[in-house]
Amino acid sequence: MQHLIPYLVIAFIYLAVAIDYWRIAKSGSAIEHKSAVKLHAAMVALGLLLHGGLLYRDIFAVGSFHFGIFYALSAILWLTALIYWLANLKHQIEILQAFVLPPAAIFVLLSAMSIRDYVPPHTEASWFIAHVSVAILAYSLFTFAAMHALLMALAERTLHKQPTWVKLPTFPPLMVMEGLLFKVTTVAFVLLTLTLVSGMLFSEQIFAKPLQFNHKVIFSIASWFIYGWLLVGRYLYGWRGKTAIRWTLLGFALLLLAYLGSKFVYEVLLK
Numbered sequence: 001m002q003h004l005i006p007y008l009v010i011a012f013i014y015l016a017v018a019i020d021y022w023r024i025a026k027s028g029s030a031i032e033h034k035s036a037v038k039l040h041a042a043m044v045a046l047g048l049l050l051h052g053g054l055l056y057r058d059i060f061a062v063g064s065f066h067f068g069i070f071y072a073l074s075a076i077l078w079l080t081a082l083i084y085w086l087a088n089l090k091h092q093i094e095i096l097q098a099f100v101l102p103p104a105a106i107f108v109l110l111s112a113m114s115i116r117d118y119v120p121p122h123t124e125a126s127w128f129i130a131h132v133s134v135a136i137l138a139y140s141l142f143t144f145a146a147m148h149a150l151l152m153a154l155a156e157r158t159l160h161k162q163p164t165w166v167k168l169p170t171f172p173p174l175m176v177m178e179g180l181l182f183k184v185t186t187v188a189f190v191l192l193t194l195t196l197v198s199g200m201l202f203s204e205q206i207f208a209k210p211l212q213f214n215h216k217v218i219f220s221i222a223s224w225f226i227y228g229w230l231l232v233g234r235y236l237y238g239w240r241g242k243t244a245i246r247w248t249l250l251g252f253a254l255l256l257l258a259y260l261g262s263k264f265v266y267e268v269l270l271k
Contacts, residue, residue, distance in 0.1 A: 006054055007112035011105035013047035014081075018101040021094060037094065044085055044097065051078050051108060058111065070111040072136065072259075077104040079140030080147070083184070091176060096151055127198070135195040139259060141188030142227075145181055146252035149245045152177050156241065178240055182231070185248065189227045196224060219258030226251040 017040050024036055055075055081100045087093060155174060199217075230247040233239035239247075 014101040014105040074107040074111040080143045083144045138191035149248040223254035
């Protein structure tokens with residue numbers, strides 16, 4: 001039972017910040033919000049530090065490489081929260097924190113209570129670890145982009161005084177939000193390209209078997225084309241607003257089917 005304490009502490013920090021943010025947002029107190037910004041940032045930084053340490057310990061436990069679906073989701077949400085925390089140093093996007101931290105807390109607890117450790121084959125190969133690390137970083141950036149796209153959709157509806165399911169007390173200008181979205185998407189697209197190329201060219205070295213065009217590979221390639229087309233449309237035709245949001249979410253949905261769908265089937269349903 002004692003081994004659960006660090007996970008419970010991290011989950012408590014994440015949830016406390018999220019709940020307090022929504023409490024302040026509901027009250028509409030600008031003074032209270034301003035005074036809580038630094039406290040929230042410090043608490044999230046502490047949670048990220050503890051969370052990252054636990055992930056490193058659990059994934060590389062006993063000299064092996066454990067990377068089950070809950071560890072993967074926990075790592076993705078940790079990186080997503082970290083990207084948000086760094087971006088928030090320049091842009092006022094605290095609203096995203098309230099969306100990211102609750103699922104991060106949930107998967108911290110699930111990774112702690114999961115009794116089904118998944119140790120992929122050939123984990124001793126440096127190629128494999130590099131491939132997985134780049135892939136997880138790409139998925140984390142795309143997760144951030146998808147959440148940011150949802151935030152943009154809410155901000156746009158609020159700007160036009162349309163009804164929304166959540167109140168946005170403050171948000172940066174849409175131009176700033178779009179700029180951040182495409183910066184993150186561009187970096188994520190480069191990392192996804194490296195992931196696909198390394199998987200195709202070095203499949204035998206990484207996985208000890210020739211490349212197989214299964215549903216995971218097909219969905220990943222389809223997602224790569226969608227994000228590539230989105231970036232082409234942005235830089236050649238100036239795509240923005242709803243068009244950018246729709247393509248971003250469509251590409252992310254395919255990534256979820258490719259990565260999390262296959263891991264869930266293999267590790268949970270078929271285990």
